[in-house]
Amino acid sequence: MHKTITIDGQEVPFEAGQTIMDAAISADIYIPHLCHNPDYQPHGSCKLCTVKVNGRNCSACTFPAMEGQDIQNHSADLEQDRLRITQMLFVEGNHFCPSCEKTGNCQLQAVAYYLKMHDNHFPHFFANREMDASHPEILIDHNRCIFCNLCVRASQEKDNKNVFAISGRGINKRLIINSKSGQLKDSDIDINDCAAHICPTGAILIKGTGYQVPIGQRIYDQQKIDEVSLAEESKDHG
Ligand code: FES
Secondary structure (H helix, E strand, C coil): CCCEEEEEEEEEECCCCHHHHHHHHHCCCCCCCCCCCCCCCCCCCCCCCCCEECEEEEEEECCCCCCEEEEEEEEEEEHHHHHHHHHHHHHCCCCCCHHHHCCCHHHHHHHHHHHCCCCCCCCCCCCCCCCCCCCEEEEEEHHCCCCCCCHHHEEEEHCCCCCCCEEHHHHHEEEEEEECCCCHHCCCCCCHHHHHCCCCCCCECCCCCCCCCCCCCHHHHHHHHHHHHHHHHHEEEE
């Protein structure tokens, strides 16, 4: 007999070892997320995937599915929390979508649209963050980093390197580069590394490719993030 959880009243089967997020993706249920990517170890840092499990808030990407859990994914409260988290990400960095090369391909922007975010709600920090354009092929704009840790995990788990780390706390938190100078050009990153292509925002970009696909024809210009995410993630992991 299948073990099951219930998500918004729908019975969802799961296998031992799966998280709530894994089970939801297998059942074609979208739980908003930014730091989660099924190809990498869950990190549980963005909290966008917060669901209520038997009445308590939990991160769906890290919380194990267990028999009989009654999970709420869509409710006015949860959507409001997710909206506020996303607004905080926007004011904490410098995300100016109309002038960003990643517009239309950016998960942060797409999640904001999905959550019907119309303004920042909070005062903007206008953080003073530098760029690293030192590498001939890869650019880092720290203004757009949301500290999802995906580049850190990709470098370690797939590329067998250790190019990135997150350092500091709060407003001083930064993505740092493992090289003597602290610059990307002196690290051992390669343009073919997974870490160079995993960024969900426009923080890590491949130079010279920014406008190859015209604005208006990009991924999230055509489809909402729930459809894109389920199509990609359930195909690979369903
Ligand atoms: S997606 Fe679960 S905490 Fe970020």
